[in-house]
Structures are given as C-alpha cells and as structure tokens.
Amino acid sequence: xxxxxxARRYHMGFIPAMTVFLAGSLGLVxxxxxxxxxxxxxxxLAVIPVVALLxxxxxxxxxxxxxxxxxxxxxxxxxxxxxxxxxxxxxxWGYMENFVDAPALSVFWLNPIFWATYGIAATIFTRRxxxxxx
Numbered sequence: 629x630x631x632x633x634x635a636r637r638y639h640m641g642f643i644p645a646m647t648v649f650l651a652g653s654l655g656l657v658x659x660x661x662x663x664x665x666x667x668x669x670x671x672x673l674a675v676i677p678v679v680a681l682l683x684x685x686x687x688x689x690x691x692x693x694x695x696x697x698x699x700x701x702x703x704x705x706x707x708x709x710x711x712x713x714x715x716x717x718x719x720x721w722g723y724m725e726n727f728v729d730a731p732a733l734s735v736f737w738l739n740p741i742f743w744a745t746y747g748i749a750a751t752i753f754t755r756r757x758x759x760x761x762x
Contacts, residue, residue, distance in 0.1 A: 629694040629695075631694075631695050631696075631699060633694075634691055634694035634695055635691070637690075637691070637694070638687055638688070638690070638691040641683070641687040642684055642687050642688075645680045645681075645683045645684045645687065646680070646684065648676065648677070648680040649677045649680035649681055649684070650677075652673070652676040652677035652680060653677045655673070656670065656673060656674060656677070659673070681739065688703075688707075691703075692704070698757070702750065702753045702754055702757060703750070705749070705753050706746050706749040706750035706753055707746060709745060709746070709749035709753075710742045710743070710745040710746035710749060711742070713741065713742075713745040714738050714741055714742045714745070717733075717738070717741060718733075718735070718738060721733045
C-alpha cells in the first residue's frame with residue numbers, strides 16, 4: 629500500500645478515535661464536577677476513553693504494517709523514544725515521590741506526554757532521514 633493511502637486510512641480512524649477519547653475524558657471530568665453518578669458508573673464510563681486509546685494504538689500498528697521498512701523504522705524509533713521519555717518521567721518522579729516527598733504526578737499525563745514526544749521524535753527522525761512528510 630502506498631504511504632499516502634496508509635496515512636489517509638490512519639487519519640480517518642485516528643481522528644474519530646481521538647474525538648471519542650477527548651469527549652469521554654472531558655465528559656468524565658464534567659460528570660465528576662457536576663453530578664454524583666457513583667464510582668461504579670464512573671468506572672464503567674472510564675472504559676470509553678480507554679477503548680478509544682487502544683484503538684489509536686491499533687490504528688498506529690496497522691499503519692506501520694502498511695508502510696515500507698524505512699518508514700516503519702522511523703515509526704519504531706519514534707515510539708521507542710516516546711516510551712523511553714514516559715518511562716523516565718514515571719520512574720524518576722516515582723523516586724522523587726518516595727524519597728523527596730514530591731507531590732504526586734497524575735499518571736493521566738503520561739498519555740499526552742507519550743503522544744507529544746512521539747510526534748516530536750517522528751518529526752526529527754523523518755527530517756534527519758530525509759523521508760519528507762508522512
């Protein structure tokens with residue numbers, strides 16, 4: 629499959645999944661602040677953005693299967709870079725919480741940190757390798 633078609637298919641799935649993720653996340657925040665649906669309902673509703681998040685990873689995996697080895701290498705390197713940053717932050721801040729009494733870091737922020745780091749890394753690796761925009 630050519631890369632433009634793969635990217636178009638990826639975005640056609642990713643944009644709705646991200647919309648569901650954001651709407652579900654904001655809806656949970658709104659419900660928590662303005663209603664008291666109870667912990668079981670909140671837990672059940674929390675599944676919605678998690679499923680959307682998992683679908684984004686599945687879409688990314690499928691995109692990587694549809695591109696050539698060179699572009700796949702850029703994607704894998706970008707994902708590894710993002711995972712390294714997220715793990716370093718989680719581990720480092722965990723040490724700070726345990727040994728320096730730093731305030732707790734909400735693990736919720738690890739997801740946007742992952743995707744932001746992935747985006748930056750993918751841009752850098754793509755430009756460094758001269759692959760052009762994907």
